[in-house]
Amino acid sequence: MNQQSVTTLDTVTRASESPDTEQPWADLGLKQDEYERIRTILDRRPTSAELAMYSVMWSEHCSYKSSKVHLKRFGDLPSETPLGKTLAGIGENAGVIDIGQGWAVTFKVESHNHPSYVEPYQGAATGIGGIVRDIMAMGARPVAVMDPLRFGAIDHPDTARVLPGVVKGIGGYGNSLGLPNIGGEIVFDDCYQGNPLVNALCVGSLRHEDLHLANASGTGNKVVLFGAKTGGDGIGGVSVLASESFDEGGPTKRPAVQVGDPFAEKVLIECCLDLYAAGVVEGIQDLGGGGLSCATSELASAGDGGMRVELDRVPLRDSTLSPEEILMSESQERMMAIVAPDKIDAFLAITNRWDVEAAVLGEVTDGDNLVITWHGETIVDVEPGTVAHEGPVYERPIARPEWLDAVRTDSSDSLRRPDDLGATLLDLLASPNLCDKSWVTNQYDRYVLGNTKQATPHDSGIVRIDEESGLGVAVSTDCNGRFGWLDPYAGAQLALAESYRNVATSGALPLAVTDCLNFGSPEDPGVMWQFEQTVAGLFDACLELGIPVTGGNVSFYNQTGETAIHPTPVVGVLGVLDDVATSVRSGFEAKGEVVLLLGETRDELDGGEWANAVHGHLGGRPPKVDLAAEKALAEFFVDAVRRGLLTSSHDLSDGGLAIALAESVLHGGTGASLDLSPVLDRDGIDAFTALYSESTARALVTVSSESDLADLVGVAETHGVPLARLGVTDGTDLRIKGVLTLPLDEMRTAHTGTMSRYFG
CATH class of the missing domain: 3.90.650.10 (PurM-like C-terminal domain)
Known part of the structure; x- marks a missing residue:
């Protein structure tokens, strides 16, 4: 016309x-x-x-x-945080949170899924551009981006088409803007084969009067x-x-x-x-x-x-x-x-x-x-x-899927547990979801602008907001879609809990939530049941944790034909640090430090990475959510970090204690000599469960001296956080008494070779 x-x-x-x-x-x-x-x-x-x-x-x-x-x-949800009132919330371009000293931050996560499948480079690049403009529209200067990503099987030909283009698009746009990319996730699963997820988060800073x-x-x-x-x-x-x-x-x-x-x-x-x-x-x-x-x-x-x-x-x-x-x-x-x-x-x-x-x-x-x-x-x-x-406004039909009961009875308890726990750890370190992702993250500029205190591969990304006082924020995004498939209510809470925990381990006080809710077709009653359960789970968890949802995004129709993706509620949590110089990293960087495990371990392997990566199994029920324990753990970290007691901290999540230990020794370059007996005796579990369970509200920490240990025990008792002494950092091996001995070089070879093997 x-x-x-x-x-x-x-x-x-x-x-x-x-x-x-x-x-x-x-x-x-x-x-x-x-x-x-x-x-x-x-x-x-x-x-x-x-x-x-x-x-x-x-x-x-x-x-x-x-x-x-x-x-x-x-x-x-309450709009108040421990530092003040939410300055802008749901309905605005992005949420704005008071972080003290007259400063505010704005942050939001959105999706650019289907465009990134059609044109991976431009779809991902303009996803970054769009979320940055949302932050600009609040009166803020963008200071950092993050990118939670989901792809199909790592060895599928279409993954080789989509992933490199998406990564180049994110890096090409973000690097050219001069914005540090401080974190995110890369997950591979067959359910995303025809429908990758490209979510993008941006953080901006502003004075209150500039809103x-x-x-x-x-x-x-x-x-x-x-x-x-x-x-x-x-x-x-x-x-x-x-x-x-x-x-x-x-x-x-x-x-x-x-x-x-x-x-x-x-x-x-x-x-x-x-x-x-x-x-x-x-x-x-x-x-x-x-x-x-x-x-x-x-x-x-x-x-x-x-x-x-x-x-x-x-x-x-x-x-x-x-x-x-x-x-x-x-x-x-x-x-x-x-x-x-x-x-x-x-x-x-x-x-x-x-x-x-x-x-x-x-x-x-x-x-x-x-x-x-x-x-x-x-x-x-x-x-x-x-x-x-x-x-x-549609009130779509909702129906609990008929297949769910059979799936939940198919527990990982029936899977053969390995005799060689060291070989299992090497297999997991090389698995697609747990392998080193530096092939991707090295294409991003993580430290441009000079205010990045911490970035991938640490638990959360940390940026300085005020260069004079050191005031800054820690941000994390997380989600295990398998947990959401098994139980969307619990899966949403587990995503929030992990992101909340990642922010807390650095010493930051968690303040606000943004979410990107990725689901299949809303015209499918089963999908809408998953969505309704997810929203309910997030609401109830945020209410208990006392943390507001300031905004986000819903992405429906993420399915190919009749095959929907797993419910994937990516949850971003932002926390504040009075001075980013006090934040704690995740690696064992010095010898002679005491290694401690926080939290309790239960036999919880359903939906976890061991069942997924080793057996290709998905069934049973996800780990128990204990929000009171998560809140107590966060309060412990804020207290301990402000006292200067910790030399490292790392949350336990995908792959459990085994992966947390492996990442800690690899990130810091220092080995450890450990004994699991205190955990086995206290929690009534075996060594395999201790290493690979994905029980929540747990973290791994180190202290530099016996006097600091005594003080830390007091802090743990004050906040009701269980603590077990595992051993000390030393040498160039990961040694667990009676269980395994692995040289760091062998672990690093397994951990770093996967991405380059598939993507060059």
Whole structure:
């Protein structure tokens, strides 16, 4: 359709006069009842431009139409933290948390799953770009990124296509922005074979007074689009791709995946910070999923009036784009600001200084509607709330899967336990999920900007926020999808508990949660049962831990044909350190230190890495969740680290004590001589269980002297944390009395060879 036919046939007036005109609502992803609802809202058929806007904004990705009824309970969590009030929460571009001393941090995790399967490099790169702009839109400077990733089998040909492209995209965009990549995860599992998960997290810092929100208020204030020009590279983009399952042969809908320009985004970051510093921005919104449709409708809906926009003023890379395509385009590196008339010259002077193109598209009005024109013709005239926030809300059918009972009775107890525990440890160290991932992380710049205190492979990433005081934050993301498959309620809590524990082991006080809930089709009652259980598990756990959920993302339709991924609620936890210099690393770096195990060990191997990597088994019930023990352990760490008692700390999770010990000796380069007898006698278990159980609320620590040990025992008793002395650090071997002796060199060879063997 050419531009002239759009302006003469698809105006609001003509739409009112031609109610029977057929429209391609199904091709745009709308259901018939949704299309009829749009007609009811407008009291006429929509123009093609309005239809484009509603189709994008009512997509699963933008509207949360299948998850809203469940997510609303997160709003009942307390917004207070030990350091102050949540400054911005669910519903904003990203959550903002007070971390003390007048500083705040904003953080959020989102998905770019399907685009990264279609175009691995650009899908992953623009996933980083999009989450960074969410952080920018809060008035913050981005300071670090993280990337939780899930792929299919490590030896599958399509994994060899997807993984290298995704990693290059993350590194290429993040490195070019000059942002350190401080952590994340890489998990391989057959369930992600046709549907990899590419989640991206960003952290930003700001002073309290610099907080900005997304709203268009103040009649007469100008609407300004600035950044890159709009092109056809992102039309339909994530809003369509994330709202439909893939068929067995691959994606059926292939809208153009967005193409990123990290250097343009870097300039945009600095330009935005200058605009904030100059006080010339009244409201701001990034352009991500939904593009201009999202930015205009959300800003107007959150404001106190209407908005008028002249769409033909949008700077274009492709002059042939129709109004519908301009509204749907998800081209990258774009922002929209609301600017007072008396500040517009100063605003444009700053964008000009940074060589960032800016165009005044319209203004805030005293009416109620969002009105968009195209060469003088009105092509959109809607109440913005009906587009942005009042879309369909579904209470999808929920049914507990019939197969679950049989799966839960298939415990790992029936699996043959090994005689050679040392050989088992070498096998696990070389397994895809536990092997060294430096082939990936070495492609990321982890220390750019000079404020990274700690990064992969340590338990959490730590960045300094205030260079004078040393105030900083620790962040971790975690999730075991196998646990979620066995028990989605417990699986969500286990994901939260591990991430919470990873932050705490550094000495940071856990403050806030963000989550990316990755699931199959919401039209499957079994998937919706998993989702409902996951949300309930997260809510109950956050309530008990006293920690708010500040925002996140839901990603549905992660399945190929009838095969859904395991429920994968990636949970990010952020904690605060008064001074990052006090944080504790995870390696044994000196000889003669005392090695201690915190927590209790039970026979809990179902869903764990031993059953998965050695036997390919998944059944039974996941480890018991003990949130009171997790909270006590976190309080112990904050206390012990502030006293300067610990020389290392490492959480126990995937692979249990055996992997924690192996990683500690490999990370620090110092061996250990240990005896498991105190744990075996106290907990009534055998050596195999002690090494490979994945019981929760446990950690491995070292102290440098007997006097520090005495003080640490007192701290453990104060917080009710069980403690067992295992031995001392020494030499170049890992020696466990009567169980195994392994040279560090042999362990390192097993641990580091896997990724390069498959990916070169």
